[in-house]
Amino acid sequence: MNALNLLRIAVKALQRNKLRAFLTMLGIIIGVAAVITMMSIGEGSRRSIESNLTSMGSNMITISPSSNSPGVRMSGSSIQSLTVNDVIALRNQATNLTAVSPMVSASGQVIKGALNWSTSIQGASPEYLDIRKLEVSEGISFDESDVRSSAKVCLLGKTVIDNLFPNGENPVGQIIRFNKIPFQVIGVLASKGQSGFGQDQDDIIIAPYTTVQNRVLASTYFQSIFTSAISEAASEAASEEITRILRETHRLRATEENDFSVRTQAELINTLNTTMGMLTALLTSVASISLVIGGIGIMNIMYVSVTERTREIGLRMSIGARPVDILMQFLIEAILISITGGVIGVIIGVSASVLVSGILNWPTVISEPSIVISFLVCALTGVFFGYYPAQKASRLDPIEALRYE
Amino acid sequence: MSKILEIHDLKREFKVGSEIVRALKGVSFDVGTGEFITIMGTSGSGKSTLLNVLGCLDKPSSGTYLLDGVDLKSLNRNQLAQFRNTKIGFVFQAYNLLPRTSALENVELPLLYNPSINTKERRERAIQALEAVKLADRFDHTPNQLSGGQQQRVAIARALVNEPVMILADEATGNLDTRTSYEIMSLMQELNQVQKKTIVFVTHEPDIASFSSRTIMLRDGKVQKDTPNENLQSAREALNSLPVTEDY
Incomplete structure (x- = not known):
């Protein structure tokens, strides 16, 4: 058969x-x-x-302040542990990082003529654009000299432009006011659309961090530090390196907890993958x-x-x-x-x-x-x-x- | 004349509940090549049990059964199946054709279980077998498109297709009217006389038995009479002598 x-x-x-x-x-x-x-x-x-997430920069590592003191723990943004010294130390010592940028942000009303829009301004160094994979589509970005001089220049995201320049004028060269402080628009950011979490990534104004610190917030601290690892695979090593350098600059004793937290994008992706996998x-x-x-x-x-x-x-x-x-x-x-x-x-x-x-x-x-x-x-x-x-x-x-x- | 069947002191017992029913109580007879025998008996005579044993569907409790020189006792289930496939051609009372399947495919069926036959040969032999039973024009008909007599002829073609040493018919005319029965018997006689096929035909109708060359009477599990038929009838003549009525 x-x-x-x-x-x-x-x-x-x-x-x-x-x-x-x-x-x-x-x-x-x-x-x-x-x-x-x-x-x-x-x-x-x-x-x-x-x-x-990758379009946000898969090598991106964010450092935010966190409380290490006993007693009442405050939210990260109200803790003042990240300073310009940290940024300098990371730039000088870290071998696994390609770029380091501080970040301060302030929210407020931005005004152009009779139009206004509620948004937030992010203060950063020029590397920030690379780390976040942002691009300037028109005009130019600011540079180190603008940072040193706390220049009142800014880059606008598409959502902000749509609200302030509804008739399609070229925003480059125009003056806008953020919380009454005049800024000159020197560049326009390429549109990135919504993030994976539904956040509008184009509702953004970027200015030198010194400008935001000195002229808008009057503070010397950072809300976070953005860095970029040399590769996605190096994220883990970079994260350990950052922890070591920052503990040194913050003079933390071995028994003390970190007064900052380091999060890699890879971790976030892993978490999301696990969740999606379960679903x-x-x-x-x-x-x-x-x-x-x-x-x-x-x-x-x-x-x-x-x-x-x-x-x-x-x-x-x-x-x-x-x-x-x-x-x-x-x-x-x-x-x-x-x-x-x-x-x-x-x-x-x-x-x-x-x-x-x-x-x-x-x-x-x-x-x-x-x-x-x-x-x-x-x-x-x-x-x-x-x-x-x-x-x-x-x-x-x-x-x-x-x-x- | 060489022997196809050699049966000696065949016994078959069944256990029904706590009782032992002895269906065959020592049956002995031989069948030679080219013989056409009928086995007759009333119900309860052991006819069906004998048929099952002859058809290699059942094994005897004791005694010997040689088919084509092989002792059935020595065969396992698979060998018995192969034996049924190559040595025996069954013809049943209820035809047992596969429904919704063409006559040709029904006839091909036994050859599908014979691995030594390829597709081409299978088709050719099925066509020959159907031609032998005079159904050359009915290849594509399914059983429900055929009359009872035609269905039984398809079943006979199916029995012939593997070129068995013996055709075993179980009340093959039981479901047919007299005229069609005679037609089938005429075909059987032709197969026996022209193609020299050995036929064992189980029936309880005496007129059917008169067409065979020898009759074995079973009674209570024993052979009561084993007589050659001196007065062999021709089924063809019997058919011709039937009154022609308007019913047909």
């Missing part, structure tokens, strides 16, 4: 009952399609968040339940089929089918149902993913592993749920089976 003949027998048997075979398949089709769609939506969301797993496991139900459907139909075809089984045995031939026939029938269902399910699942990204504008990524896995699960479902009915068929007594009414 060769495999080809067995396949031929099983295909013919299924062809005799096309509608029933299709209805049995339906459970598998829906299960596989659901699993693939869910996994592609999950994977798509994960990648889109990841690429958003995808949840969706997928719900979808997998339908696959199991599909499998039970196959088992049910195969049992009915074995009972209904008892005489056929008796006949096949009497004309020379061995028990193993009968077993294989029913097993192949079950596997054919599940694999055919799997193929149709993959096609529907992929189409659904494409539709979802086309119509709902959700990011979807169809991953090959999800297709391979659901396909394998299908085949296994066929074997698992088809085996017992097939075994029942193969154990029939041909004499009894031939007489079965």
Whole structure:
């Protein structure tokens, strides 16, 4: 008995009952399609968040002040532990960092003529643009001399420009006022759109940090320090290096806790990946339940089929089918149902993913592993749920089976 | 004349609950190549049990059964299946054709279980077998498009297709009217006389037995009579002598 003949027998048997075979398949089709769609939506969301984070600078490391004193702990922004000395120390000593920029920000009202807009001004050094992967699309950026002289110059984001220059005038060279202090616009930032968290990244004004410190806030502290590691892989080493240098400049004893915190973008990405992974797993496991139900459907139909075809089984045995031939026939029938269902399910699942990204504008990524896995699960479902009915068929007594009414 | 079947002191016992039912109580007979024998008996005579043993579907409790020189006792389930496939052609009372399957595919069925036959040969032999039972124009018909007599002829073609040493018919005319029965018997006689097929035909109708060359009567699990048929009837003549009625 060769495999080809067995396949031929099983295909013919299924062809005799096309509608029933299709209805049995339906459970598998829906299960596989659901699993693939869910996994592609999950994977798509994960990648889109990841690429958003990368566009913010995947090598970026942020240092913020934190409380190390016992008693009442205050929020990071009201602690004054980061100073220009830290920035200088990091610039001079760190080997894993390519750029260091302090950051101070102040919120307020920005005014141009009769128009005004509520936003925040960020004070930074020229490296800030590199670290945050910001670009100047028109005009120029400020430089070190502007920092030294606390020059009243600034760069505007697109949202601010839309609100202050609604008629499309060129903002470069114009004077705007932030909390009554006049700034000259020297450049326009290229639009970055929304961040992965829905934050408008274009609602921004950037000025030299000295200007913001001296003229807007009258403070000598920083709210954070932005740095960039030489590579994403070096983030971890850079983070340890920063901790070591800052503990030194802050003269912290070994027993004292850090009065700052260091966060790498990689950590953030990891956290988000874990969360998205859990969400995808949840969706997928719900979808997998339908696959199991599909499998039970196959088992049910195969049992009915074995009972209904008892005489056929008796006949096949009497004309020379061995028990193993009968077993294989029913097993192949079950596997054919599940694999055919799997193929149709993959096609529907992929189409659904494409539709979802086309119509709902959700990011979807169809991953090959999800297709391979659901396909394998299908085949296994066929074997698992088809085996017992097939075994029942193969154990029939041909004499009894031939007489079965 | 060489022997196809050699049966000696065949016994078959069943356990039904706590009782032992002795269906065959020592049956002995031989069948030679090219013989056409009928096995007759009332219900309960052990006819069906004997048929199952002859068809290699069941093993005897004791005694010997040699089919084509092979002792069935020595074979396992798979070897028995192979034996049924290559040595025996079954014809059943209820035809047992696969529904929604063409006549040709039904006839091909036993060959699918014979790995030594390829697709081309399978098709050719099925066509020959259907031609031998005069159904050359019915290849693509499914069982529900065929009359009872035609269905039984498809079943006979299926029994012939593996070129068995013996055709084993179980009440093969039981579901047919007299005229069609005679047609089937005429075909059986032709297979026996022209193609020299050995036929063992189980029936309880005496007129069917009159078409065979020898009749074995079973009674209570034993051979009651084993007589050659001196007065062999021709089924073709019997068919022609049937009154032609308007019903057909």
